[in-house]
Amino acid sequence: MNPFAFTQARDLDGVLAAMAAGALPVAGGTNLIDLMKEGVMAPSRLVDINALGLDKVETSAEGGLRLGALARNADTAYHPLVRTRYPLLSAAILAGASPQLRNMATDGGNLMQRTRCVYFYDVGTPCNKRVPGSGCPARDGLNRQHAILGASEHCIATHPSDMCVALRALDATVHVRLAGGTRSIPFADFHRLPGDRPDIDNTLEAGELITHLTLPEADRFADHSAYLKVRDRLSYAFALVSVAAALDLAPGRRIRAARIALGGVAHKPWRVEEAEHALADKVAGDEAFGAAADIILRGARGYGGNDFKIPLARNAIVQALGRAARGTADRGGMESGEQE
Numbered sequence: 065m066n067p068f069a070f071t072q073a074r075d076l077d078g079v080l081a082a083m084a085a086g087a088l089p090v091a092g093g094t095n096l097i098d099l100m101k102e103g104v105m106a107p108s109r110l111v112d113i114n115a116l117g118l119d120k121v122e123t124s125a126e127g128g129l130r131l132g133a134l135a136r137n138a139d140t141a142y143h144p145l146v147r148t149r150y151p152l153l154s155a156a157i158l159a160g161a162s163p164q165l166r167n168m169a170t171d172g173g174n175l176m177q178r179t180r181c182v183y184f185y186d187v188g189t190p191c192n193k194r195v196p197g198s199g200c201p202a203r204d205g206l207n208r209q210h211a212i213l214g215a216s217e218h219c220i221a222t223h224p225s226d227m228c229v230a231l232r233a234l235d236a237t238v239h240v241r242l243a244g245g246t247r248s249i250p251f252a253d254f255h256r257l258p259g260d261r262p263d264i265d266n267t268l269e270a271g272e273l274i275t276h277l278t279l280p281e282a283d284r285f286a287d288h289s290a291y292l293k294v295r296d297r298l299s300y301a302f303a304l305v306s307v308a309a310a311l312d313l314a315p316g317r318r319i320r321a322a323r324i325a326l327g328g329v330a331h332k333p334w335r336v337e338e339a340e341h342a343l344a345d346k347v348a349g350d351e352a353f354g355a356a357a358d359i360i361l362r363g364a365r366g367y368g369g370n371d372f373k374i375p376l377a378r379n380a381i382v383q384a385l386g387r388a389a390r391g392t393a394d395r396g397g398m399e400s401g402e403q404e
């Protein structure tokens with residue numbers, strides 16, 4: 065690991081001043097420190113932001129949910145407000161990582177975690193995301209985990225988060241502070257597609273700190289939601305494909321509104337609102353769900369090792385919507401996908 069300066073800020077101004085001087089914030093450290101140990105990232109300065117507070121999970125001023133950037137993933141998932149009113153978010157968080165990691169990992173850090181592409185982590189290989197212009201060996205190499213949607217000739221990596229898939233389905237907003245101001249970023253615009261700049265994961269500018277997230281009121285989806293994560297093993301594995309599905313059902317299983325977001329398939333959580341609109345007024349069932357899946361997967365392509373993800377994603381969308389239609393499995397937050 066390269067030498068670096070480490071400071072602990074006591075307040076927001078101290079953090080912003082350190083970041084303006086080039087420091088990277090460290091929260092739970094579960095991703096950043098790994099990347100530094102592997103030599104993938106080599107910041108010369110770190111500022112510890114854990115003394116800032118910013119760890120509350122509470123009702124927002126608008127009646128939705130407000131998550132502090134430093135709320136731990138576990139505290140968020142098990143919070144009564146999240147378990148009862150946003151069970152999709154609870155289930156998605158609990159499908160990720162391990163209990164120990166979720167106790168350390170923060171909600172802000174979860175958004176900022178970097179891809180798990182093996183070449184990105186292997187500093188002995190080229191990688192456009194790590195060293196712009198060096199090439200993308202994943203396109204013709206090991207690409208079982210990689211993207212089937214929204215990729216570019218420069219990068220086919222996926223975003224690894226589970227939590228972010230639910231946040232995308234639930235229309236979250238990311239709130240940031242920078243020296244001298246604040247800014248709000250709709251979740252849809254937070255992560256970006258790789259294009260010709262795969263080294264840039266998201267639209268956060270240098271020096272900006274995530275302070276909190278908000279979610280609109282979503283009670284109408286609480287009774288019918290499901291997070292389905294398909295992975296190579298049941299613990300400690302990132303999604304091959306994941307689906308956050310939520311339905312607002314009228315009597316007779318008629319769909320009033322639907323939300324569907326996918327993880328493990330693109331450089332950002334993937335949501336196609338046209339598919340949700342196509343479900344409106346339909347009777348919940350495999351035929352309607354399959355048609356929605358076909359809209360979502362329009363234009364999907366594999367790179368050899370990940371071709372299987374296209375039919376897998378279709379089946380996962382139909383399955384997840386079917387589970388949502390049958391009713392949220394557990395509004396207590398102990399979804400069957402939880403990892404021990």
Ligand SMILES: Cc1cc2nc3c(=O)[nH]c(=O)nc-3n(C[C@H](O)[C@H](O)[C@H](O)COP(=O)(O)OP(=O)(O)OC[C@H]3O[C@@H](n4cnc5c(N)ncnc54)[C@H](O)[C@@H]3O)c2cc1C
Nearest residue numbers: 091092093094095096160161170172173174176225226274
């Ligand atoms: C073995 C293992 C398995 C895992 N499995 C999963 C999984 O299955 N699903 C899943 O979703 N995740 C998984 N994770 C990833 C884990 O969820 C992330 O590492 C974690 O959420 C990152 O949060 P953190 O607080 O530790 O971030 P840190 O490591 O502290 O920071 C990560 C990045 O975010 C930046 N950052 C942190 N806070 C802020 C802020 N407030 N504003 C601006 N920038 C900020 C840091 O500068 C850094 O660049 C796994 C991790 C490990 C190690």
Ligand code: SF4
Nearest residue numbers: 181191200219220221
């Ligand atoms: S897919 Fe992206 S992260 Fe992986 S090797 Fe290619 S450029 Fe690097």
